[in-house]
Amino acid sequence: MYENEGGFGGRRGGFSGGRGFDRGPREMSKAVCTECGAECEVPFKPTEGKPVYCRDCWQKKRGF
């Protein structure tokens, strides 16, 4: 007889975690920075009419 029945027993196999987020390369789109006009690549599709910032300008915008 087992005393603790219905517990969380059976920890075999367990968690084989480690499913990262690295699913291949990210889709990069070429864009032109609205701020300085430099060519840059963004990990999203630039929307027309919306400003796109290169890394430098992005950091400036964020107040670094």
Ligand SMILES: [Zn+2]
């Ligand atoms: Zn820029």
